Amino acid sequence: MRVCVGTIVHHPEDARIMHRQIRALLDAGHEITYVAPFTDFNVTPDPGIRAVDVPRAVGRRRWRAMRAARRALRRGVEGADLLLVHDIELLLRLPRRRPVTVWDVHGDTAASLVADDRLPGLLRRALPALVRRIEARAERRLRLILAEESHRERFTAPHPVVLNIPPMPRRQPPPPGRNRVVYVGRISRERGVAEQIELARRLAPYGVRLDLVGPADAEVRPLLRDAQREGVLDWYGHVPHRHALRMAEGAIAGLSFLHDLPAHRRAMPAKVVEYMSRGIPVVTTPLPAAADLVRRVDCGVVVPFGDVDAAVEAVLALRDDPGGASAMGARGYAEAVRGYDWPEQAEGFVGLLEEWAGKPVTSGRELGLLEPWHAI
Numbered sequence: 001m002r003v004c005v006g007t008i009v010h011h012p013e014d015a016r017i018m019h020r021q022i023r024a025l026l027d028a029g030h031e032i033t034y035v036a037p038f039t040d041f042n043v044t045p046d047p048g049i050r051a052v053d054v055p056r057a058v059g060r061r062r063w064r065a066m067r068a069a070r071r072a073l074r075r076g077v078e079g080a081d082l083l084l085v086h087d088i089e090l091l092l093r094l095p096r097r098r099p100v101t102v103w104d105v106h107g108d109t110a111a112s113l114v115a116d117d118r119l120p121g122l123l124r125r126a127l128p129a130l131v132r133r134i135e136a137r138a139e140r141r142l143r144l145i146l147a148e149e150s151h152r153e154r155f156t157a158p159h160p161v162v163l164n165i166p167p168m169p170r171r172q173p174p175p176p177g178r179n180r181v182v183y184v185g186r187i188s189r190e191r192g193v194a195e196q197i198e199l200a201r202r203l204a205p206y207g208v209r210l211d212l213v214g215p216a217d218a219e220v221r222p223l224l225r226d227a228q229r230e231g232v233l234d235w236y237g238h239v240p241h242r243h244a245l246r247m248a249e250g251a252i253a254g255l256s257f258l259h260d261l262p263a264h265r266r267a268m269p270a271k272v273v274e275y276m277s278r279g280i281p282v283v284t285t286p287l288p289a290a291a292d293l294v295r296r297v298d299c300g301v302v303v304p305f306g307d308v309d310a311a312v313e314a315v316l317a318l319r320d321d322p323g324g325a326s327a328m329g330a331r332g333y334a335e336a337v338r339g340y341d342w343p344e345q346a347e348g349f350v351g352l353l354e355e356w357a358g359k360p361v362t363s364g365r366e367l368g369l370l371e372p373w374h375a376i
Helices: 017-028 065-076 109-114 121-141 150-154 195-207 218-230 241-248 270-277 288-297 309-320 322-339 342-357
Strands: 002-006 033-037 049-055 084-086 102-103 143-146 180-184 211-213 233-236 254-256 282-284 300-302
Touching: 002 017, 002 065, 017 033, 017 102, 017 143, 017 195, 017 241, 017 342, 049 065, 065 180, 084 211, 084 342, 102 195, 102 342, 109 150, 121 282, 180 195, 180 270, 195 218, 195 309, 211 241, 218 233, 233 254, 233 309, 241 270, 241 288, 254 270, 270 288, 270 322, 282 288, 282 309, 300 309, 309 322
Parallel strands: 002 033, 002 084, 033 049, 084 102, 102 143, 180 211, 180 254, 211 233, 254 282, 282 300
Antiparallel strands: none
């Protein structure tokens, strides 16, 4: 099967797109054309794929990327059996002549726009309704895959869920350490960068540093550079996902400080399971899915939104109780291995695309075996 995968928004090394879905398709023997902003992210394409470079769509500067997207997708779908797109922007630029097309829904753009106070009030009111209309049109015309169970509420028909979870390490991770905390993922205001920086300043006198591993939004990069010059944290920028998670090992805890926003309230932050997979406790804000998982498994601490005092207290308590922290990390790792291992999802994902493309199924998995987040 020949599959064209497209994004103009995400990093070409995005964990879900490149390291989970594309890798699963390659491992199953399928051919991949990948339309992505390689140059804008300074990424060298994987030699195992056919790469088509496009500009990146970012902030309000999206028209250039969207104008180039249709031409790039036309090139990408030549000879393809299936087109898999990851951005709502690409739903507006799909080639007229194209194979079976799948939209992988792994975000809620409309909910994000409602909470974006950087937009003028008129746009903040009008754009979410427009996005919902685009989603409804896509549901009528395309196949959909959802990254989590909560996305079902936005659509009228049932659609398969392919969880955004990491592959588990096959060895027991080392126990939590005592001199650093870690955050892995995109760094932004709504993901708690201000609280992370203040936490780093407050922990520095105790000999605890913060490692931030991931790309940062342009507006917060000056804050990170200033904090790094102060010597209270290390910001590593984008690191390939498998290495980023390895860097998390041995930390006191992994941080998830997502704000209480509509786009976050029903979501399960993938990083919570990623930290669990690396045997470190989780310190998370009380978003329902994350808090329920952490409390049920007893694999971390839930702190109030914006409460840096509580986060400092949680980190120091974990540092000063290495036995308790190790037990939390071990419980999280065991739960992650038991219920959230990507290879189990990968088989169903590949089989699903093969079925939709009308190609022989190689994965041996049925659609009904995909497990939703409500199993948590």
